[in-house]
Amino acid sequence: MRPSHLLLAVLVAAVWGVNFTVIDIGLDHFPPLLFSALRFLVAALPAVFLVGRPKVAWKWIVAVGLTLGVAKFGLLFIGMDAGMPAGLSSLVLQIQAVFTALFAAVALGERPTGTRLLGMLVALAGIGVAAVDEGASGPLGAFLIVIGAAACWGLSNILTRKAAPPDALNWMVWVSTVPVLPLLALSLLTEGPSADLAALRGFDWAGAGTLLYVAWGATVFGFGAWGWLLRRHPASTVAPFSLLVPVFGMSSAALFLGESVSPLRWCAAALLVGGVALTTLTPGRREAGAEEAVVPVPAPESATPAVGSGTR
Template sequence: MTPRQSLMALAIVLTWGVNFVVIKVGLQGGLPPLLLGALRFALVAFPAALLVPRPQVPLRWLVAYGLTISLGQFAFLFWAMAVGLPAGLASVVLQSQVLFTLGLSMLLLGERLQLHNAVGVLVAMGGLGLLGWHSLNQAHTPDGMGVLLGFGLCLLAALCWACGNLINKRMQAAPSQLMGVVVWGAMVPVLPFALLSYGLEGPQRISAALAGLDWGGVLAVLYLAYAATILGYTLWGTLLTQLPTSTVAPLTLLVPVVGLSSAWLLLGERLAPLQLAGAATILLGLSIHVLGGRWKALFAPPDKLPARP
């Protein structure tokens, strides 16, 4: 990486890692989760859609992308954090999308599983099991049931993200059109988010939340729309066009590290020893999955030189 690319990578990791703290701030400020989603994607789509050309991809794939990676992922994620899932823990559990993406790719696309992928999946699933076991044991406590429900909802968010990954792969958008996919895809979930908020959260709660919106809530929505979404995905798409995917993809492993650290520093969140062990195990499994091919190549014996004639 050049120094400029390294700064872009650092900006992505910090922006996406702190994103979970910002979500928590918005929710604690009185914004219901579905309303928060509607506001976020409304600001992403407008007025950016007037400035960014529509990507030249089939409309059905663009709609499917918006319904999965935008509506599904963030509806479940915001809801999970609203019912009690800690921000730092959410940043770790959401990375299980890697496991879901791999599983769906094998099931639907016929991709084959290599040894390091299988080992990584098993290790990461063990970490998820530790987190689930702790949540079940704490379900009888006042906050335990919320964490358990949030854990399940966050897994659904990760599954939606994985579905969006496969749709994005099938869409085959050119690198120059990635920004258009993000912006125009953000138009899809605005109305469903608004309708779900009206039906499930109710007009009175919506009115009260908007009337009582303070600067913390405003800044949270602006951050989620412009920093985490437009800036983050633009920088991400730029790096993907300039560097090999194998170089860029491992950067996502640093996002939970920033998420856990920022939640501890800014929100005072503390994880139990079993939760920390589960989070570390998940990150280890994902590292094996993403980087295992490199390790295999690094320790493989060199090819034999051809015999001289």
């Protein structure tokens, strides 16, 4: 990999990691579901008029839009709004790799190797340590909500692999069109019109900056650059850079939000990142006759590679 390409891969990981801190700041300006809806609206417009027609069937765009956009990001934003720290969220969300492996075993016939099973156990041990740490110092309910977001992300990884999008940016932009109305409807029902209107009336430069960052920075730039790298290098070369996301996530949260990192959290980080590396970067066995897995592109809030692909 050329030095310029290497720097681009690190930059994308940094953008995705810092994104958790930006989300935390944005939640001071918007209710979580409204913030998520606006994020996808800004990501989709005007990009949807520039990326061309969808290159996969609409059933996959809708399925991933609901699973990833509404369920995963809705739960992530709710969990962080309920008190889940930004740095810890960037770390805990990596457990999606274990969920992806489990779903892949059921839906795609992938039989995990011994190394991959060991990675899952190590990652789960990291989640256990993180849960103990968070249970002692923060809201455990918010922690579990983010775990639920990771499970939804794992399911969306399987749907993405079935869809096999040939263009990462085109795919993400069209997927971003799906969650806007469902998230707005859920926001009106659960957060209330008065809270949404108050947030929109109080719209300021700080709120606009967070929206632009999560939509254009983490989504449009992140996906476009990551897909560009994947078209020029093997997935196994690009994928390891995604493991830097929680490093940047925890560091930026400590620097800009003053979040402390306890010894237990460092232990959880080491176990989780190590387990995810074993789980995602180790090829899995497939049942005879099973279709080859395609390389999905990771979701912008945490770019850990999906299982068996080498690329979140």
